[in-house]
Amino acid sequence: MSLFVHKYGGTSMGSVERIQNVAKRVAKWHAAGHQVVVVPSAMAGETNRLLGLAKEISDLPDGRELDMLAATGEQASSALLALALQKQGIEARSYAGWQVAVHTDSAYTKARITNIDSARVQADLDAGRVVVVTGFQGVDDEGHITTLGRGGSDTSAVAIAAALKATECLIYTDVDGVYTTDPRVVPEARRLKVLSFEEMLEMASLGSKVLQIRSVEFAGKYHVPVRVLSSLTDPAGSLEQEMTSGTLITFEEDKNMESAVVSGIAFSRDEAKLTLLGVPDTPGVAYSILGPVAAANIDVDMIVQNQSVRGTTDFSFTVNRNDFKRTSDLLQKQIAPAVGAQEVVADEKVCKVSIVGIGMRSHVGVASLMFRTLSEEGINIQMISTSEIKTSVILNDKYMELAVRALHKAFGLDGETPAFPAQ
């Protein structure tokens, strides 16, 4: 007998029929003798409906009341799931975050879980019950309801799995796992059977939407094995097959890792590049430029400062494309005059393409294969940034798909055998 945490997203909970399918799937696990805790999201569209009502009332709604409002979506879907489980002949009970309790800080609408009392849930499990716990929410020290922000149900599930020392946390979703890259761009993309936690973290931060990045961080901190798998398969299908399906995000690097140095290609069009040309190269100039940007609550991603030539330097950085207009205005009107820059060049038409692989740690030549591949396709690299297990480049965004396909092929991700095998 093992303990599993299942998480189902809003689409999987999107109708009475789908909730009944979730109940059938959970019943299969329960019938096999496993203890199961289920963490559902709100029914698809419900959170948007609620927040839409709040938006009609106030354009700057209070966070505490927003959380009070939004938390009802998961409470309703949890109760409905418990009813559907009971209909399957299973003793089931649903709990809101505060009932468990899932303790959080008081940062309304984006609270962080501080700890979880798992005694009550464990007692129900030991009594043979399936326990449904609302995702996305918790309670602060003063007894106010909090929510964890969009996608927070993933984090709830992983945190509950950590507290209960679950064998695995299964994230059921509308894709059947994590792919080497987006199959909509590269039809040859392969599903990864196993992925290291660190790679998943990079993939998530680089724009892969499969898992919320905070849930991956949580899994990393508490060493929770997480499996991403499909909620669209037959709920009554083989349990054995289901238990090894999808993508397992693991901490046991040696044992199960696939033998490629690059596991995946991530990419994002949510990028914009800004360059200050001819900035007098004096100490503290980076801070003079980026200080006001940070003060305006704009996240800076990549930063490149060129070699100083004749006492001036060019300074480039990227931001999320949503912040492009604000950042550009800030540079033109305030920062460029202040630091004495000659010109501001703002480019909204860029993209970021990254190769991610834990094997990069121990292999040389990985980045140069990337640069050679792009060069052979005639693609100019505008900026480069590297970390231990990833290399990212900024390109003109018209080349994005071409670059991703070329890199996917060059690193052997198309076929079964990697072209750059690990030793």
Place this chain on the structure above:
Amino acid sequence: MSLFVHKYGGTSMGSVERIQNVAKRVAKWHAAGHQVVVVPSAMAGETNRLLGLAKEISDLPDGRELDMLAATGEQASSALLALALQKQGIEARSYAGWQVAVHTDSAYTKARITNIDSARVQADLDAGRVVVVTGFQGVDDEGHITTLGRGGSDTSAVAIAAALKATECLIYTDVDGVYTTDPRVVPEARRLKVLSFEEMLEMASLGSKVLQIRSVEFAGKYHVPVRVLSSLTDPAGSLEQEMTSGTLITFEEDKNMESAVVSGIAFSRDEAKLTLLGVPDTPGVAYSILGPVAAANIDVDMIVQNQSVRGTTDFSFTVNRNDFKRTSDLLQKQIAPAVGAQEVVADEKVCKVSIVGIGMRSHVGVASLMFRTLSEEGINIQMISTSEIKTSVILNDKYMELAVRALHKAFGLDGETPAFPAQ
């Protein structure tokens, strides 16, 4: 400075615009220096929507999970109202039943309030806040969410008013008070400015839908003055006028009561009559008949046993029309053979008409004026039941409107001056 509890029903909370109107009205009371606690129902239609989903999943849904589900309706509307109050520039905070806490027993879907911790709400009021408390719900000793049953928000409001020793509990609704009878039947019906608690209790139990009967019982137990008034008036209108509008349900009989012995005419078509003819008149026969009815969870209202003639008697009683078929079957198949009755006569086409008035206590001839009036209209009385402050009759239901109009006129409720004045 006084403390008032406002309760708003589902229709008053039925849209963003209406919620904004509620906020404007509450803001007016707050601006005049009063402390206000607001108890809203769920937005109109929301509770039915939620319970409809549960019904799709299970025809016999578990009470605990139903309450978990249904309680979300009031939590959402309370948060939205708090946001609307903040938009009016008022510091406002919403609490779910468990946060207050409103303690109840564990009778899911029809729980009863056992006690209320008012310290948290009082502290917020003393800090100048308006407090919004979800109606309809509470928490049991084990921390499970409970609901009070349909119309339970009235009871929540009165219970909170009792706990906070509020000056008045104001029930805002889509009618502007309690009437001498239903104005749809008698256009000459007058609004009562004051009504005693006991009269309201009779009116509620006799089918007046203005207030939930348990809320009236609660008001009686804790001596909470309750005012029923309209939520459809201009929210920015005169506060002074609003404070004396509607109908006040009071405990100070001498001071403010209007001078009629009969305050109102109540009526209901939800009745059915069953008669056992020729029952051998032996000791214990009433129990032999009604015991099995009670065991089947059927509420019996009026009971009449005629004088025994030649050793047999006729035994009649009324039940809610929804229980008619079940009761009739039970009599035919089980009870009549068991007690040796000659015949079962079942009549679904009856109604109950009642006159209610605290003045009946000290006045003779009230009931006979009722009987004379009905006789003058040629209406046959099938059963009679009396209490200290009401007289009810069962009639063929085709006479209902005629009887109500005739009685309304006969007891002087049509005009300004009662025909049967109190001394």
